[in-house]
Amino acid sequence: MQTLDSEFKPGLEGVIAAETRLSRVDGQLGELIIAGYPLETLAPNATFEEVVYLLWNSRRPNKDELDAFKAELAQLRDLPEATLTLLEAIAIQQKPAMDALRMVAGTLDLDQPNLSPRDGAKLTLARLPTAVAAYHRLVTGKAPVQPIPDLSHAANYLYMLTGIRPTPAQTKGMETYLNTVVDHGLNASTFAARVIIATQSDMLSAVVGAIGALKGPLHGGAPGPALDMVFEIGSAERAEPYLRDKIEQGERLMGFGHRVYKVRDPRADVLGVAAESMFESMAADSPEGYELYTLALAVEEKAIELLEEYKPGRKLQTNVEFYTALLLHGLGLPTDLFSPTFAISRAAGWMAHCFEQLETKRLIRPKARFVGDIHSSWD
Amino acid sequence: MQTLDSEFKPGLEGVIAAETRLSRVDGQLGELIIAGYPLETLAPNATFEEVVYLLWNSRRPNKDELDAFKAELAQLRDLPEATLTLLEAIAIQQKPAMDALRMVAGTLDLDQPNLSPRDGAKLTLARLPTAVAAYHRLVTGKAPVQPIPDLSHAANYLYMLTGIRPTPAQTKGMETYLNTVVDHGLNASTFAARVIIATQSDMLSAVVGAIGALKGPLHGGAPGPALDMVFEIGSAERAEPYLRDKIEQGERLMGFGHRVYKVRDPRADVLGVAAESMFESMAADSPEGYELYTLALAVEEKAIELLEEYKPGRKLQTNVEFYTALLLHGLGLPTDLFSPTFAISRAAGWMAHCFEQLETKRLIRPKARFVGDIHSSWD
Numbered sequence: 227m228q229t230l231d232s233e234f235k236p237g238l239e240g241v242i243a244a245e246t247r248l249s250r251v252d253g254q255l256g257e258l259i260i261a262g263y264p265l266e267t268l269a270p271n272a273t274f275e276e277v278v279y280l281l282w283n284s285r286r287p288n289k290d291e292l293d294a295f296k297a298e299l300a301q302l303r304d305l306p307e308a309t310l311t312l313l314e315a316i317a318i319q320q321k322p323a324m325d326a327l328r329m330v331a332g333t334l335d336l337d338q339p340n341l342s343p344r345d346g347a348k349l350t351l352a353r354l355p356t357a358v359a360a361y362h363r364l365v366t367g368k369a370p371v372q373p374i375p376d377l378s379h380a381a382n383y384l385y386m387l388t389g390i391r392p393t394p395a396q397t398k399g400m401e402t403y404l405n406t407v408v409d410h411g412l413n414a415s416t417f418a419a420r421v422i423i424a425t426q427s428d429m430l431s432a433v434v435g436a437i438g439a440l441k442g443p444l445h446g447g448a449p450g451p452a453l454d455m456v457f458e459i460g461s462a463e464r465a466e467p468y469l470r471d472k473i474e475q476g477e478r479l480m481g482f483g484h485r486v487y488k489v490r491d492p493r494a495d496v497l498g499v500a501a502e503s504m505f506e507s508m509a510a511d512s513p514e515g516y517e518l519y520t521l522a523l524a525v526e527e528k529a530i531e532l533l534e535e536y537k538p539g540r541k542l543q544t545n546v547e548f549y550t551a552l553l554l555h556g557l558g559l560p561t562d563l564f565s566p567t568f569a570i571s572r573a574a575g576w577m578a579h580c581f582e583q584l585e586t587k588r589l590i591r592p593k594a595r596f597v598g599d600i601h602s603s604w605d
Numbered sequence: 606m607q608t609l610d611s612e613f614k615p616g617l618e619g620v621i622a623a624e625t626r627l628s629r630v631d632g633q634l635g636e637l638i639i640a641g642y643p644l645e646t647l648a649p650n651a652t653f654e655e656v657v658y659l660l661w662n663s664r665r666p667n668k669d670e671l672d673a674f675k676a677e678l679a680q681l682r683d684l685p686e687a688t689l690t691l692l693e694a695i696a697i698q699q700k701p702a703m704d705a706l707r708m709v710a711g712t713l714d715l716d717q718p719n720l721s722p723r724d725g726a727k728l729t730l731a732r733l734p735t736a737v738a739a740y741h742r743l744v745t746g747k748a749p750v751q752p753i754p755d756l757s758h759a760a761n762y763l764y765m766l767t768g769i770r771p772t773p774a775q776t777k778g779m780e781t782y783l784n785t786v787v788d789h790g791l792n793a794s795t796f797a798a799r800v801i802i803a804t805q806s807d808m809l810s811a812v813v814g815a816i817g818a819l820k821g822p823l824h825g826g827a828p829g830p831a832l833d834m835v836f837e838i839g840s841a842e843r844a845e846p847y848l849r850d851k852i853e854q855g856e857r858l859m860g861f862g863h864r865v866y867k868v869r870d871p872r873a874d875v876l877g878v879a880a881e882s883m884f885e886s887m888a889a890d891s892p893e894g895y896e897l898y899t900l901a902l903a904v905e906e907k908a909i910e911l912l913e914e915y916k917p918g919r920k921l922q923t924n925v926e927f928y929t930a931l932l933l934h935g936l937g938l939p940t941d942l943f944s945p946t947f948a949i950s951r952a953a954g955w956m957a958h959c960f961e962q963l964e965t966k967r968l969i970r971p972k973a974r975f976v977g978d979i980h981s982s983w984d
Contacts, residue, residue, distance in 0.1 A: 234621040237803070238971035241620055242613045247977030259979055267982035284977075308694030315687035316715060328810055329711045336695060336708060412973035418800045418814055424616075425793050425821025431707055435797060435814030442804025444968050589823050592617035594791035598626030598663075600638055603646035 234595055243590065244420060248281055248578050249409040253486035258493065260409055261578075269405040269496045270398075274379050274571070275299065277405050278351065281578035282344075296378070302352035303373035303382070306337040310360060310370065317364035323562045324441050326361045327354075327569060331434045343584055346429030347577040354433075354573055355379065358566040359386030380404055383570065388558060395507035396557055402500035403553055406493045407546070407568055409575030413446075415439040416572075416579050423580040424590045436576045437569055449568075450561040452481030453551035455525070462524040469529055473536045479529055481548030483540075490543045497549035505556055515556055522552050613974055622969065623799060627660055627957050628788040632865035637872065639788055640957075648784035648875045649777075653758050653950075654678065656784050657730065660957035661723075675757070681731035682752035682761070685716040689739060689749065696743035702941045703820050705740045706733075706948060710813045722963055725808030726956040733812075733952055734758065737945040738765030759783055762949065767937060774886035775936055781879035782932055785872045786925070786947055788954030792825075794818040795951075795958050802959040803969045815955045816948055828947075829940040831860030832930035834904070841903040848908055852915045858908055860927030862919075869922045876928035884935055894935055901931050 235241050250259040258265040261280045268277065275296045279287040287295060305313075309330050316326045334353045335341060341349060360370035363386075371386045380401040384392040392400070409416075419436040423429070439445060459468045472479060484491050505519040526544055533542040554564055583590075614620050629638040637644040640659045647656065654675045658666040666674060684692075688709050695705045713732045714720060720728060739749035742765075750765045759780040763771040771779070788795075798815040802808070818824060838847045851858060863870050884898040905923055912921040933943055962969075 232619055232621045234624060236965065237967040237969050238617070238620065238622055240611055241617065241971040242611045242974050243617055243971035244973040245613060245976045246973040247975070250975035250977070250979070259975070259977075262978045262980045263983045264981075267984065271983050306694075308691055311694070312687055312691055312712065315685075315690070319715060321715075328813070329715060332708045332711045332813065333691065336698060336700075412971060414800065414804050414968050414970050417969065417971065418797060421793065421797045421800055422814060422818045422821070425818050425824040427817050427819075427821030427824075431814075431817025431820055434707070434711065435801060435810075435817050438806050438810025438814045439801045439804050440806075441810055442801070442806030445804040445806075586615065588616045589793050590616050590796065591793050592620040592622035592791060592796065594623040594625040595621050596626070596629035596638070597624045598629070598638075599641045600629075601641050602643075604642045604650050605646065 232593065232595075238592070243417065244412060244579070244583065246412070246579065246582055247284055248575065248582065249411055251411040251486055253484075253488050256487055256489035256492055258410070260405075265406065265492050265496055269402050270500065272405060274401050274404045274408075274574075277408055278574040278578075281409065281574060282347065282581060297375075298348060299352045299379060300373070300375040300377075300382070302349050303356050303375070305353060305356050305360065306333065308336050309333045309357065313357065313361050313364055313370075317361060320365060323358065323361055323365070324437075324565045324569075326365070327358060327566050328434070328437050328441060330357050330361070331437050332430065335428075335430050341428065343423075343429050343581065347580070350430050350433050350577065351379075351574055354570045355383040356386060358563065358570060359383060362387055362560075362563060383567075384557065387563075392557075393507070395504050399500050399504035399553055399557055403497065403550065403567075404571040406496050406500075407550070407571045409572070409578065412579075414442070415445060416576055419576040420579050420583045421590045423583050424586075424588065426584070429577055429580060432580050433573050433576055436573070440565065440569055440572070446485070449481075449547040449550040449554070449564045452548045453555055453561065455480055456518070456522045456552075459521070459525055462521055465525045465528040466532070469525070469532050473532060479533065479542075481526075481551070482529055482533060482544055483542040484545045487543070487545070489541060491545040493546035494544045494549050497546065497553055498544070501549055501553045501556065504553065508556065519552065519556065522548075611972065611974075617971070622796065623791060623958070623962065625791070625958065625961055626663060627954065627961065628790055630790040630865055632863075632867050635866050635868035635871055637789070639784075644785065644871050644875055648781050649879065651784060653780050653783045653787075653953075656787055657953045657957075660788065660953060661726065661960060676754075677727055678731045678758060679752070679754040679756075679761070681728050682735050682754070684732060684735050684739065685712060687715050688712045688736065692736065692740050692743055692749075696740060699744060702737065702740055702744070702945045703816075703948075705744070706737060706945050707813070707816050707820060709736050709740070710816050711809065714807075714809050720807065722802075722808050722960065726959070729809050729812050729956065730758075730953055733949045734762040735765060737942065737949060738762060741766055741939075741942060762946075763936065766942075771936075772886070774883050778879050778883035778932055778936055782876060782929065782946075783950040785875050785879075786929070786950050788951070788957065791958075793821070794824060795955055798955040799958050799962045800969045802962050803965075803967065805963070808956055808959060811959050812952050812955055815952070819944065819948055819951070825864070828860075828926040828930040828933070828943045831927045832934055832940065834859055835897070835901045835931075838900070838904055841900055844904045844907040845911070848904070848911050852911060858912065858921075860905075860930070861908055861912060861923055862921040863924045866922070866924070868920060870924040872925035873923045873928050876925065876932055877923070880928055880932045880935065883932065887935065898931065898935065901927075 418439040419432040423432040509516040794815040797818040798811040802811040888895040
C-alpha cells in the first residue's frame with residue numbers, strides 16, 4: 227500500500243520504535259542505566275545471573291529466587307549431541323568463531339519440545355557459552371570441556387574455555403564484562419531480535435537473527451583492532467610516533483571516540499577499573515600480562531593527549547572496545563572469541579527486549595515506498 | 606539517547622523504512638506489481654529463475670544470462686555433509702519442517718569460504734529446497750533424493766520431495782506458486798532480513814533471521830487452516846450449514862479476507878487459474894484430487910455468498926492462503942511443508958531486498974524511549 231504523505235525515514239533515524247525499561251543511554255552526559263541502575267554501581271557488584279534476572283523480571287531477585295535461577299540455568303548447559311557433532315564439522319573448516327556461532331545457534335533447542343518464551347530464554351542463555359567454548363576447544367584441537375553446575379555462569383564459561391577453574395579475580399573480570407555489555411538501548415542486533423519475536427516466533431529464532439546482525443561490520447563494537455594497535459606499538463616510547471603518524475594519515479584510532487557518547491563511554495570506566503584489579507592480581511603469575519596492561523595505559527594516555535592536540539574540542543575518549551580487548555585478552559581469550567563473548571552477554575539483553583516486545587502483542591511492520599518501473603505486461 | 610520530541614510509533618505503523626523497486630502492493634485496487642510487472646502477467650508466464658534474476662538485477666535476463674544463472678544455481682544444490690547429518694538428527698526428534706529449516710539454514714554455507722552477497726544469495730537460494738526436501742524424506746523414513754542439475758528449480762524441488770520427475774503441469778503449478786509469493790512489500794520477515802543485512806552481515810544470516818520471523822504465528826500467510834476447513838466440510842452439501850455455523854459463532858473463515866487487500870487478493874486469482882489447469886491435467890490419474898478441487902470451489906462460492914450475506918459491503922474475498930493450500934496439496938505436499946515452501950520462494954525476495962538495503966550503506970537503527978525506573982545505586 228502506498229502512503230504518499232508519509233515521510234521516508236532512511237535507517238529509521240530518530241524514529242522511536244519501542245518503549246523500554248531495560249537501559250537508557252545518555253550520550254551527552256556519558257551515562258548508562260541498566261534496568262534502573264547506573265552501570266558504575268551495577269556492573270562491578272552484581273553477579274551476571276542477578277543482572278539477567280533483573281532484566282527479565284523488572285526487579286531484583288531475593289536469595290531463594292536467585293539460587294533457583296542459577297540452578298536452573300546450570301542444569302540446562304549441556305549441548306544436544308547433534309550440536310556437538312555440527313561443531314566438530316565446522317571446526318574442521320576452521321571457520322571464525324562468530325560464523326560457527328551463527329551456524330549452531332539455531333540447533334540449541336534441538337533436543338527440546340516447543341518451549342515457552344521464558345524457558346526458551348533460559349535454555350538459550352545457558353547454552354550459548356557452552357557452544358562458544360566447545361567450538362574454541364575443537365578449533366584449537368582440544369576436546370570440549372563439560373560444564374560444571376556449581377560454577378557461576380561467568381566462571382563456568384572461563385572453565386569450559388581452559389579446563390581450569392578460574393581464580394576469583396578472573397571470574398570477577400569476566401562477570402564485570404558480561405554485566406557491562408548486557409544491554410545498550412535499541413542497537414541493530416537488539417532491534418533485529420524485536421522484529422523477529424514480534425511475529426510471536428520463538429526466543430531462539432530471535433537470538434539467531436540478532437547474532438546474524440551482530441556479525442555485520444557496521445554493527446560496531448568489534449574490540450579486536452584496539453588491541454592490535456597496542457601490540458603493533460609494542461613499547462611505550464613508540465606510542466607517540468606511531469599515533470602521530472596514524473592521526474596525520476587521517477586514520478581513525480581504534481578504541482577511541484564513540485558515535486553516541488560525546489563525553490566518556492561509561493563502560494570504558496567500569497572495564498578500566500575491572501582490568502586494573504584483574505591485571506594486578508595476576509601480576510605475580512603473569513608479568514608479561516601486566517606489562518601489556520601498563521603498555522596499554524601508556525598508549526591510552528598518549529592517544530587522548532594527541533587526539534586533544536589534533537582535534538581540539540572533540541573530546542575523543544577511550545571507548546568500551548579498548549578496555550574490552552584488554553580485559554578479554556588478559557583473561558586468555560583470543561581475538562576471535564571477543565564477538566562471541568559479547569553475544570553471550572548481549573543475548574540476555576536481546577531476550578529481555580523480546581519479553582517487552584511480546585507484551586505489546588504487535589508486529590513491527592513499517593512500509594516501503596515503491597520507486598521502480600511499471601511495465602504493462604511480461605510478454 | 607533520549608529524544609523527547611520524537612513520536613513513539615508502535616509497530617512502526619505508517620513509517621516508511623525503505624524505498625524499493627521490487628514490489629508494489631495496492632490493497633485498494635487489488636493489484637500486485639512484482640519487479641515492475643503485474644503479477645497476473647508475470648507469474649504464469651515466467652520461470653522462477655527468470656523472476657529471481659529480474660528481482661536481483663532490475664532487468665530481465667537474455668537467453669545466455671538465464672542459461673548461465675540456471676546452471677550456476679543447479680550446480681550449487683548439494684548440501685554440506687554436516688547439514689545432512691544434522692537433518693538426520695532433527696528428523697529423529699520429528700520436529701516440524703519449519704523448525705528444522707530454522708535449525709539447518711545457518712549451516713548451508715558450512716563448506717564455503719566467505720561469500721560475496723551475490724554468491725551467498727545464489728548458494729542460499731539453490732540449497733534451501735534441497736534442505737527442505739531432504740528433511741521431508743528423512744522425517745517420513747525415506748532416504749533423501751539427490752538433486753538433478755538438468756531440472757529447473759521448481760521441477761527439481763518436486764523431484765527431490767518424491768523421487769519422481771514431475772509432469773509439466775505439476776512443474777507449472779509449483780513454478781506459478783513460487784513466482785506468486787516471491788515478494789510482497791515490506792512484511793515482517795522481509796524487514797527482519799533488511800535489518801540484519803544493514804549491518805553488512807552476510808546473506809545467509811539475513812535469511813536465517815527472516816525464517817525466524819516467518820515462523821511466528823502473527824506473520825500471517827499460513828495456508829494450512831484453509832485446507833483443513835475444506836476437509837472438515839467433506840462434501841458440497843455440507844458447506845452451507847458448516848459455514849453458517851462458523852460465521853454465526855463469530856469465527857473467522859480461514860482463506861477469506863486480507864488485511865491489506867480490500868477488494869480481491871490478486872495472488873488468489875493467479876493461483877486459482879494455476880490450480881484449475883493443474884487439477885484438470887491430473888483428473889484422469891487422480892480423480893480424488895479433482896474431487897477435492899471441485900469441493901473447494903463449491904466451498905469458496907458458498908463462503909463468499911454467505912460472507913456477503915452476513916457482512917454486507919465488507920467484500921471479503923478468497924485470499925492467497927486458500928489457493929496456496931489447494932495447489933500445494935494437489936502437488937502432494939503435506940501441510941507441514943507449506944511454510945517451508947513459501948520460504949523457498951520468499952527467500953529470493955528477502956535477498957533482493959538485502960541487495961537494495963546494502964546499496965544504501967546504512968544501518969537500520971531506530972530509537973527506544975526509556976520508560977523504566979532509575980535507582981540511585983545497586984547497593
